[in-house]
Every structure is written in structure tokens, then in C-alpha cells.
Amino acid sequence: MTNRRYFLSGAGAVTGALAAASVSKVAMAALPEPVLQTTPDTMPPLVPPSGRPYNPVVTLNGWTLPWRMNNGVKEFHLVAEPVVREMAPGFKANLWGYNGQSPGPTIEVVEGDRVRIFVTNKLPEHTSVHWHGQRLPNGMDGVSGLTQPPIKPGKTFVYEFVARRPGTFMYHPHADEMTQMAMGMMGFWVTHPKAEHPLIDKVDRDFVFLLNAYDVEPGSATPKIMTMLDFNLWSWNSRIFPGIDSLNVRLNDKVRIRIGNLTMTNHPMHLHGHEFLVTGTDGGPTPRSTRHYEVTTDVAVGQMRQLEFLADEEGDWAFHCHKSHHTMNAMGHDVPTLIGLDHKDVARQITNLVPDYMVMGERGMADMGEMEMPIPDNTARMMTGEGPFGSVEMGGMFSVVKVRKNQKPGDYSNPGWYRHPKGTVAYEFDGAPPDTPRRRDAGAAAMPAQNMPARNIEVQVRKPGGGHTGH
Numbered sequence: 001m002t003n004r005r006y007f008l009s010g011a012g013a014v015t016g017a018l019a020a021a022s023v024s025k026v027a028m029a030a031l032p033e034p035v036l037q038t039t040p041d042t043m044p045p046l047v048p049p050s051g052r053p054y055n056p057v058v059t060l061n062g063w064t065l066p067w068r069m070n071n072g073v074k075e076f077h078l079v080a081e082p083v084v085r086e087m088a089p090g091f092k093a094n095l096w097g098y099n100g101q102s103p104g105p106t107i108e109v110v111e112g113d114r115v116r117i118f119v120t121n122k123l124p125e126h127t128s129v130h131w132h133g134q135r136l137p138n139g140m141d142g143v144s145g146l147t148q149p150p151i152k153p154g155k156t157f158v159y160e161f162v163a164r165r166p167g168t169f170m171y172h173p174h175a176d177e178m179t180q181m182a183m184g185m186m187g188f189w190v191t192h193p194k195a196e197h198p199l200i201d202k203v204d205r206d207f208v209f210l211l212n213a214y215d216v217e218p219g220s221a222t223p224k225i226m227t228m229l230d231f232n233l234w235s236w237n238s239r240i241f242p243g244i245d246s247l248n249v250r251l252n253d254k255v256r257i258r259i260g261n262l263t264m265t266n267h268p269m270h271l272h273g274h275e276f277l278v279t280g281t282d283g284g285p286t287p288r289s290t291r292h293y294e295v296t297t298d299v300a301v302g303q304m305r306q307l308e309f310l311a312d313e314e315g316d317w318a319f320h321c322h323k324s325h326h327t328m329n330a331m332g333h334d335v336p337t338l339i340g341l342d343h344k345d346v347a348r349q350i351t352n353l354v355p356d357y358m359v360m361g362e363r364g365m366a367d368m369g370e371m372e373m374p375i376p377d378n379t380a381r382m383m384t385g386e387g388p389f390g391s392v393e394m395g396g397m398f399s400v401v402k403v404r405k406n407q408k409p410g411d412y413s414n415p416g417w418y419r420h421p422k423g424t425v426a427y428e429f430d431g432a433p434p435d436t437p438r439r440r441d442a443g444a445a446a447m448p449a450q451n452m453p454a455r456n457i458e459v460q461v462r463k464p465g466g467g468h469t470g471h
């Protein structure tokens, strides 16, 4: 928490805060001091210092925005600005975000809270903030041109509404969206229930993150904003594996993971070793009768999903998007499949022309995890991550849920690699390969093969010849 600055208590009251209107200089002086975050580390949960109590969430590689109470109103200050985000160790990207990071800080409130959010625009172009999924007055919905004028560079607007329903939400601009979301402007929002809720269970750990994607050419640092589908960095909270922190929990903890998708494609999220329930969607908590156990659930574009499970199996459990190209980092996409090809001849010929030529992929792509290949500066490795048994050969949307008996309640620190009990790890068989019995009779017993056709048949294809006959 050392990198956080908190609002000074007793800061001047904001008077005459105009909803969705720019604020005068006098009012600006009374704005809540913007709180900035300088590291991409996962910050501890922000235990609410004021207002109704709740069990705070933990933002993966992110943080929660502090607020100040002003006559019963929770006041936040978001600053839209260019940021440098370390997406993985050794790889920094020039993004746009809020309060020093992309994504912006998580906003956490309680059902029924009146919330006032000051948004200061330090971008080179206008912006707005849409509070994705919220019930609110139409003029607070943040659609530039439709429900408000855009927030010009240097201006501050005020949004004010009551957080009417509990659930999982997001925020993002609704002005030049293509650019601003491709550059990383987005954030998470959680509204906790104000009392015990029949459909919202208490959990021990509550993690949140956004799915986002960038197209940054290897060796450069700024995303290409025109990319529609062919992104090369698939990230959680603008981090890529192995830069994504693990989700560290205590054995038998009830765990909730809230996910929002602000990419241009869907992501089937897959958890190893446990089954989870989808307890919440865009519209709030799901009716219990609709819940069923899953190990993968799809999060479509623009959707939010809440997964819940009992972490009752110790270990290091992979948690990732199941689209295999989304667990890889930047690399040219035009690499042909070369498995089984013998390149020796080709390689020799090419090496005569291009001395540095290197063949990739003739035994699959796994070599890429360990290969000491020269890559441009400021480039994330394609697939990497050093595990206790070697390279994990992953990138992108991948992390690990670490379940430990000795993890203390409320301790989110990384416990290190799991120590497997003796005899519980897959091992190399060093005897003679056993003879696998196989059935030799075609079709086996259930349905004997008919052996048809009995003789070779010559297929004659007659192509339409001559001109059309004009039918």
C-alpha cells in the first residue's frame, strides 16, 4: 500500500458540482485529490474506511480507488491520461488509462450509495465515461454526443448517481471508443449488496479483472488502434503471462472471480481441478435454479461474469482462456505449420542467402518457450514462464490459482510453487513399452465392416461444357 496516497480528510466540500457539466476553477480547487498508482502489482484489498462495511475485492495487477465522504456522498476522482503500463517484466506499452495505470482503478461501492465521480481529461482528445451496466439517470450514462457533450482536454466533468443494484460492472469511454479502448481505457466497478442478499453468498476471496487485448508490433510500444481482430497481446488487466499475478487462496476458501470482457472476441475461461458456478452475469446475481457446475464458461464481448468455487484441492491450478492462441504473446502470425517437415535442405539453401535464418516449428512450437532467439528490445516472449518443472510455454491470458493449506486468511502473497506430496506427480515410465492390445478385426464385434464397394469404381465427373442453353 506504500504507493498509495489517500485523500486528506476534511478537504473542502465540493459546492455546486454540476452534473455532467464542466467545473469552474473554484470548484476544481475543491476536487478530491486524484490518487495515482505507480506500480502494476496486485494491491491488497481496500478495506472501506468509511460508509457501509463490505468484504473488499482484490484487483489482479491493479488497485481500488480510494474515496472521500462528502455529506453522505462517496466522491471519487478519475483522471484520464496517457500512461506507461508494464505489461510483463521487460515489456512496457504506451497506453491510455486512468490515474497512472491501465486499466483504471476499481471502483467499489455499496448498493444504495450516492456516488459522485469527477472525471478530469488529460488526454490529447475529448472523452467521456460510460458506466457499463448501471441503472442511472439517462444524462449520466456517458455517451458522448447522445447524453452529454464530450469532456474536452483539460476539462473536468461530474457524474452523480445512486448505485441502485448490486453486481459486477465496468466503465469505459463512449467517445472515440475504437481508439480509446484499443489504448486501454477501461476499469472495473463492483457494487456490494447493502445487506445479506439471498442470491449473493459471502466469500473469502473476491478477485476481479478485465479481459483486454492489444496489437503492439514486436519492438514497438504503442498499440495499433485500427486492428479489428488480429490482436497479438491477449491480456488480463493489461498484463500478459508471465506478468499476471497468481490468485493465492487458502484451502477451503470460497472464492469468487469476477471477469469483464472488453476485447473484440469471446474468451472461454477455464479453471483446472475444480468446478465452479456462474453466480452472476451482466444483470446481477443468477437465480439459483439456473446454476450448474462448469469448468469452462464463455465470456462474450461486453459481458461480465462471476464464477464461484470452493478451493478444496491443494495445488497450483492453471486458469486461462481456452483459445490456445490467446495464451501466447506477440509473434508474427504468418508462421506456417512445419511439424514433420525436414528443413535441413531448405535451411541450407536459405542460409546461403540469409545467414541468420532459423527454422521454427518442425517438432511443434514448444521450442519457442526456451529458445534464446534474438528479439527486438521491449518485446514480450511468445510463450514462456518458468515453472518448477521447466518452461510453462504459455503467454497471454494465463495465470495460476494457488490453493494452500497454510495461506493465512486475508494473506494474498504468493506462497511459491506447490510442493507435491510424494508419489502424486506424473512420472516417466522406465520399463519396456508395453504391447497395447488392439482389435484386428475390422469393425469389431458391434458392427462388422461390409467391405463395400466390392470393386473399384471409376467416378466420372461431367463438367458443363459449351455455352449456357438459356433455361
Ligand SMILES: [Cu+2]
Binding pocket: 234, 266, 267, 268, 321, 322, 323, 326, 397
Ligand atoms: Cu481468449
